[in-house]
Amino acid sequence: MKIRKFLQSDAAELSKLMRETVVKSNSADYSKEAVRCLVDEYTAERLIKDSKKMHIFVASEESKLLGTISLVGDRVSRMFVLPEFQGQKIGSKLIRCVEKFAKKEGKTILRVRSSLTAYGFYQKLGYQKTRRASNKFVGPIVWMKKEL
Numbered sequence: 001m002k003i004r005k006f007l008q009s010d011a012a013e014l015s016k017l018m019r020e021t022v023v024k025s026n027s028a029d030y031s032k033e034a035v036r037c038l039v040d041e042y043t044a045e046r047l048i049k050d051s052k053k054m055h056i057f058v059a060s061e062e063s064k065l066l067g068t069i070s071l072v073g074d075r076v077s078r079m080f081v082l083p084e085f086q087g088q089k090i091g092s093k094l095i096r097c098v099e100k101f102a103k104k105e106g107k108t109i110l111r112v113r114s115s116l117t118a119y120g121f122y123q124k125l126g127y128q129k130t131r132r133a134s135n136k137f138v139g140p141i142v143w144m145k146k147e148l
């Protein structure tokens with residue numbers, strides 16, 4: 001498996017990966033409306049547009065995309081691993097890659113607005129809860145941070 005920067009040619013497959021993961025993995029913790037809101041947000045066009053203002057990384061095996069993570073300033077965002085590939089440390093590798101990248105960019109801290117679904121994952125990776133909050137579109141989230 002390798003981790004590389006997002007290419008415009010990944011957009012359709014990455015959009016599908018994010019949407020499928022939200023529907024299958026986040027539905028137990030979030031309302032139908034919240035899931036719909038995220039599905040609507042993750043269009044291929046939006047990803048191409050966003051790739052100009054954030055760092056989007058993908059994990060791929062041969063030509064298949066397995067996961068993704070983004071870095072927006074000092075915030076980790078949009079981390080998804082395809083449901084059938086979860087539990088194989090792909091998420092850990094993605095986050096370590098972003099931490100290394102952020103460190104090289106001179107950042108000393110990373111923040112994340114964790115989903116309720118991923119909270120335990122981020123805790124395992126050394127992120128600490130700073131506060132709970134409610135996002136007006138998706139509902140409950142947990143702000144977390146890690147010093148690099």
Ligand SMILES: CC(C)(COP(=O)(O)OP(=O)(O)OC[C@H]1O[C@@H](n2cnc3c(N)ncnc32)[C@H](O)[C@@H]1OP(=O)(O)O)[C@@H](O)C(=O)NCCC(=O)NCCS
Pocket residue numbers: 021022025026077078079080081082085086087088089090091092093113114115117118119120121124
């Ligand atoms: C959260 C997510 C990215 C983790 O990816 P992953 O590849 O399955 O994670 P890993 O295999 O690297 O797991 C690393 C460790 O965290 C643990 N872990 C993974 N997901 C967890 C969870 N939801 N709750 C508690 N622990 C979790 C694993 O058991 C593993 O523990 P170990 O080191 O003791 O074996 C993935 O489950 C996912 O896409 N979730 C749904 C989308 C989501 O909510 N994304 C976050 C948006 S903020």
